[in-house]
Amino acid sequence: xxxxxxxxxxxxxTGEFRExxxxxxxxxxxxxxxxxxxxxxxxxxxxxxxAVLIAAEFGAIVSGLLSVPPWGWVGxxxxxxxxxxxxxxxxxxxxxxxxxxxxxRSVIDxxxxxxxxxxxxxxxxLSPAVAWALRVAVIYTYSFTWxxxxxxxxxxxxxxxxxxxxxxxxxxxxxxxxxxWGLFGLTIVFAFVVMALFAPVLGPTTVDQNIENPYxxxxxxxxxxxxxxxxIFVGEANGDTQSRGQGDNNVGPxxxxxxxxxxxxxxxxxxxxxxxxxxxxxxxxxxxxxTSLGIAGGFAMVFAMxxxxxxxxxxxxxxxAGDSIQAMPQLLFIILASFVLSDTWIAExxxxxxxxxxxxxxxxxxxxxxxxxxxxxxxxEREWIDAAKSYGQRPRVTMQKHxxxxxxxxxxxxxxxxxxxxIIGIAGLSFLGLGIEAPVPEWGRAVSAGQPYVATQSWHxxxxxxxxxxxxxxxxxxxxxxxxxxxxxxxDIGDGGNENxxxxxxx
Amino acid sequence: xxxxxxxxxxxxxxxxxxxxxxxxxxxxVLLSVRDLKTHYEERSLFGGDPVRAVDGVSxxxxxxxxxxxxxxxGCGKTTLGRTLVRLEEATDGNIVIDGDDITTLxxxxxQRWRRDAQIVFQDPESSLNDRLTVGEIxxxxxxxxxxxxxxxxxxxxRNLLERVGLREEHYYRYPHQFSxxxxxxxxxxxxLAVEPDFVVLDEPxxxxxxxxxxxxxxxxMDLQEELDLTYLFIAHDLxxxxxxxxxxxxxxxxxxxxxxPTEQLFQKPENPYxxxxxxxxxxPDPTVERDRTTLxxxxxxxxxxxxxxxxxxxxxAKIRPDGFEELSEHDWDAIEVFREVLxxxxxxxxxxxxxxxxxxxxxxxxPDVEExxxxxxxxxxxxxxxxxxxxxxxEAANDGNEEHAREIITAALGSVCDREAPSLLATGRTDSGxxxxxxxxxxxxxxxxxxxxxxxxx
Numbered sequence: 001x002x003x004x005x006x007x008x009x010x011x012x013x014t015g016e017f018r019e020x021x022x023x024x025x026x027x028x029x030x031x032x033x034x035x036x037x038x039x040x041x042x043x044x045x046x047x048x049x050x051a052v053l054i055a056a057e058f059g060a061i062v063s064g065l066l067s068v069p070p071w072g073w074v075g076x077x078x079x080x081x082x083x084x085x086x087x088x089x090x091x092x093x094x095x096x097x098x099x100x101x102x103x104x105r106s107v108i109d110x111x112x113x114x115x116x117x118x119x120x121x122x123x124x125x126l127s128p129a130v131a132w133a134l135r136v137a138v139i140y141t142y143s144f145t146w147x148x149x150x151x152x153x154x155x156x157x158x159x160x161x162x163x164x165x166x167x168x169x170x171x172x173x174x175x176x177x178x179x180x181w182g183l184f185g186l187t188i189v190f191a192f193v194v195m196a197l198f199a200p201v202l203g204p205t206t207v208d209q210n211i212e213n214p215y216x217x218x219x220x221x222x223x224x225x226x227x228x229x230x231x232i233f234v235g236e237a238n239g240d241t242q243s244r245g246q247g248d249n250n251v252g253p254x255x256x257x258x259x260x261x262x263x264x265x266x267x268x269x270x271x272x273x274x275x276x277x278x279x280x281x282x283x284x285x286x287x288x289x290x291t292s293l294g295i296a297g298g299f300a301m302v303f304a305m306x307x308x309x310x311x312x313x314x315x316x317x318x319x320x321a322g323d324s325i326q327a328m329p330q331l332l333f334i335i336l337a338s339f340v341l342s343d344t345w346i347a348e349x350x351x352x353x354x355x356x357x358x359x360x361x362x363x364x365x366x367x368x369x370x371x372x373x374x375x376x377x378x379x380x381e382r383e384w385i386d387a388a389k390s391y392g393q394r395p396r397v398t399m400q401k402h403x404x405x406x407x408x409x410x411x412x413x414x415x416x417x418x419x420x421x422x423i424i425g426i427a428g429l430s431f432l433g434l435g436i437e438a439p440v441p442e443w444g445r446a447v448s449a450g451q452p453y454v455a456t457q458s459w460h461x462x463x464x465x466x467x468x469x470x471x472x473x474x475x476x477x478x479x480x481x482x483x484x485x486x487x488x489x490x491x492d493i494g495d496g497g498n499e500n501x502x503x504x505x506x507x
Numbered sequence: 508x509x510x511x512x513x514x515x516x517x518x519x520x521x522x523x524x525x526x527x528x529x530x531x532x533x534x535x536v537l538l539s540v541r542d543l544k545t546h547y548e549e550r551s552l553f554g555g556d557p558v559r560a561v562d563g564v565s566x567x568x569x570x571x572x573x574x575x576x577x578x579x580x581g582c583g584k585t586t587l588g589r590t591l592v593r594l595e596e597a598t599d600g601n602i603v604i605d606g607d608d609i610t611t612l613x614x615x616x617x618q619r620w621r622r623d624a625q626i627v628f629q630d631p632e633s634s635l636n637d638r639l640t641v642g643e644i645x646x647x648x649x650x651x652x653x654x655x656x657x658x659x660x661x662x663x664x665r666n667l668l669e670r671v672g673l674r675e676e677h678y679y680r681y682p683h684q685f686s687x688x689x690x691x692x693x694x695x696x697x698x699l700a701v702e703p704d705f706v707v708l709d710e711p712x713x714x715x716x717x718x719x720x721x722x723x724x725x726x727x728m729d730l731q732e733e734l735d736l737t738y739l740f741i742a743h744d745l746x747x748x749x750x751x752x753x754x755x756x757x758x759x760x761x762x763x764x765x766x767x768p769t770e771q772l773f774q775k776p777e778n779p780y781x782x783x784x785x786x787x788x789x790x791p792d793p794t795v796e797r798d799r800t801t802l803x804x805x806x807x808x809x810x811x812x813x814x815x816x817x818x819x820x821x822x823x824a825k826i827r828p829d830g831f832e833e834l835s836e837h838d839w840d841a842i843e844v845f846r847e848v849l850x851x852x853x854x855x856x857x858x859x860x861x862x863x864x865x866x867x868x869x870x871x872x873x874p875d876v877e878e879x880x881x882x883x884x885x886x887x888x889x890x891x892x893x894x895x896x897x898x899x900x901x902e903a904a905n906d907g908n909e910e911h912a913r914e915i916i917t918a919a920l921g922s923v924c925d926r927e928a929p930s931l932l933a934t935g936r937t938d939s940g941x942x943x944x945x946x947x948x949x950x951x952x953x954x955x956x957x958x959x960x961x962x963x964x965x
Contacts, residue, residue, distance in 0.1 A: 029661055164679040168637055383634040387694075390592050391648040391701065392621035401647075405638045 042156045059099025066093035108135040113222040113260045128262040143194040175486040182482015188475025196286040203276030221259040238271030245456030266460040281441040288357045289422040295361025300368035305399040308376035322366030334359045351440040371414040379406040409487035416480035420473030538568040543600035556810040560586040562761035573738040575752030583761040588707040625698035629710040631690035635682040642678035648700045667696040688719035707739045760817040767941030777934045777943040779824035819924040828922040841883045848879045853909035876904035
């Protein structure tokens with residue numbers, strides 16, 4: 001029928017087209033597990049590497065996964081049935097945390113004191129600064145190894161196990177790989193996520209010891225005057241290491257205090273360690289940011305699908321609801337609502353983090369929905385939607401299969417852009433003394449605490465958190481830009497798609 | 508043809524009766540469309556006239572035939588096709604198959620129809636989801652209708668790929684990797700996946716290269732023979748229709764103007780609209796001399812079709828009222844164009860800004876009636892019985908009352924074409940199954956020049 005005359009035209013368009021690859025014909029139609037059994041080599045190598053990576057952090061992974069849910073609160077919800085299970089899981093999480101990992105504080109210990117003969121207490125007698133830097137390096141090397149292993153796994157799958165030689169997503173991935181600004185964003189975002197994930201071991205000291213319970217923990221130090229190793233409450237030590245701008249009252253970035261504690265970012269006005277505070281604050285910001293984005297994104301995507309598919313009154317209803325929410329000043333509304341909710345049980349989850357996440361989610365979905373509504377409407381006008389209807393496909397499947405994949409890319413762009421906005425919003429609320437309860441670390445509170453000392457030698461208290469916020473928001477924006485250029489709307493939804501995403505801006 | 512050849516089916520009461528029309532129908536009739544209307548924006552929030560995309564259409568589709576549906580773009584042929592597969596909701600009328608009315612189906616019965624009837628879309632670039640493999644695309648209807656086991660579905664997709672001239676291994680390719688012709692083959696395979704009886708082909712080749720068109724048409728004809736399919740073939744390309752169709756319906760402004768067997772209709776078109784449509788088809792032989800009937804203006808808006816015959820505003824064979832035979836062709840044309848200007852003006856609701864401009868004495872977008880009349884009638888002199896109504900109507904239009912202006916001129920110079928909608932009349936030999944919608948077919952209006960002796964396509 002002459003069908004073969006122009007088979008090659010696809011190859012020139014995609015640049016990725018190969019004649020049926022070396023894969024044997026018999027592999028067709030088999031499920032992935034079967035395909036792996038037939039050619040186990042690459043998968044086995046990859047799995048071995050992954051196993052090593054997991055083993056290196058087994059304890060932390062178990063405890064990390066299990067400690068995310070607030071077990072005490074969950075157990076309290078349904079006493080009797082859930083409580084014992086929750087308690088058990090909490091115990092497992094604690095035990096897991098005790099297992100040694102390559103990133104444990106105890107493996108590379110940076111706490112110690114300097115005697116005339118050298119450093120005591122630190123690993124291998126290294127100075128605390130070097131020991132801490134080493135641990136940070138190990139953590140980031142480990143994390144970026146995961147990233148590379150993940151990419152390697154994807155390429156293995158693509159080369160050995162995926163049936164189609166080429167998919168439209170390959171082009172997206174290839175475009176993103178060549179997008180240096182997007183890769184820069186990805187690096188920053190990944191580094192930030194690692195900072196949040198490994199917060200407990202990244203700091204030179206711990207939140208518990210240094211920030212939350214300074215009068216329940218003691219540290220040893222070498223007293224020059226007496227020539228003895230003495231012990232002191234962390235709280236007392238903090239009192240002597242304050243950064244308050246005048247005279248000797250300052251511990252700046254990369255300095256030791258008189259108790260031989262190393263402070264990569266200096267100390268806060270109350271003498272606590274700023275880096276530990278920041279690392280832990282990253283966790284709060286990311287958790288609240290992602291939860292709120294999950295809520296907002298869920299609403300936005302469901303509404304986008306429904307309004308684009310059914311149009312008419314459904315669309316009008318959501319437009320009105322969204323406009324009503326957007327008509328309220330977001331931050332003022334959040335301040336008011338978090339105040340109203342401050343005495344309820346929900347305000348206690350994650351020290352008020354859940355309330356913030358919910359409020360940011362509820363007030364944030366209309367913007368996200370408006371951003372994806374255009375692309376969703378465009379897709380809903382394509383003829384394959386009619387085709388699906390003509391052979392009786394159910395609306396839900398049509399939305400999921402024929403519309404959602406075209407909108408997800410746009411959603412990722414706007415989500416990454418607005419995540420930066422949420423982080424700024426949370427920081428802004430803490431700056432005003434609202435939001436996350438003290439003393440749980442939150443970046444905005446550090447900026448606020450350092451505000452009186454901006455013009456003094458204690459400039460670091462405000463400046464470093466401020467710069468970090470800027471870098472991270474820039475990183476999220478760069479990532480969004482990269483994704484936007486990678487999905488190349490022209491090839492998906494047709495002309496006009498470009499303008500829809502060009503005006504993105506979450507913060 | 509049971510309905511059509513009897514003539515005037517949409518007005519005759521017995522045609523509304525489904526069982527009645529069924530009992531008289533031939534056994535080989537698959538589908539009977541009766542007085543079908545599909546209007547858009549019927550219940551618009553702000554009122555206004557609905558778009559009468561399909562406005563009272565009746566015909567039968569015989570089992571195993573290819574019925575062509577031709578007409579200019581915007582005549583409602585695609586809407587008609589989409590209504591048949593329930594992509595549009597019919598406003599009125601019935602589509603009857605085996606005693607069931609398609610327009611009122613729901614639930615399981617509708618799902619069965621969605622299996623028995625399929626549609627192939629015009630643009631293969633848009634009708635295939637680029638994110639799915641070709642195999643997934645063709646398989647989807649099978650999944651929806653729970654056809655046998657997954658393994659058998661995959662095998663069927665492979666067979667279909669081979670059947671439509673692609674290769675088995677194209678299963679895991681993406682539509683991006685195919686040319687337009689190949690993508691349309693995928694679209695055809697998807698339509699045939701669930702073994703339909705009836706397939707609407709909505710201009711299936713008009714988006715393709717000419718060299719590929721013939722391949723796809725031949726494929727469609729082979730498939731029809733092999734799988735016993737019934738086609739409704741929608742097209743604006745008349746040579747394609749002549750190639751593939753057994754019978755043809757010519758549509759204009761939501762109505763069927765002429766209906767009949769393809770060869771007869773092409774050789775000896777009865778309706779003035781069909782004649783002008785056919786005369787627009789280029790012939791490969793430049794030495795052949797033909798009368799080309801070039802139509803004046805554009806089709807009227809389907810929101811506001813003409814009162815009489817829908818084609819009356821452009822018809823080259825329009826009947827003149829008695830007493831104006833002396834007027835020259837050109838003079839009469841000028842009058843028709845003038846009426847068209849009035850029509851244009853009255854149809855357009857002036858927007859607020861236009862009204863404001865008018866009040867301020869600024870120029871508006873609409874053609875100025877007096878100016879148009881001046882241009883049209885500059886070098887013409889009419890007898891007083893023509894001149895007077897024209898003058899009156901120009902004055903009425905200048906007062907802003909276009910409706911009244913039109914009434915004046917229609918009363919004085921209008922004919923049966925402006926007042927009465929013609930019904931479909933059986934034409935040709937009694938058993939030919941041909942029908943046409945034109946007043947000229949009545950003896951009293953028979954046109955000596957247009958007796959059908961000329962054959963634009965020989």
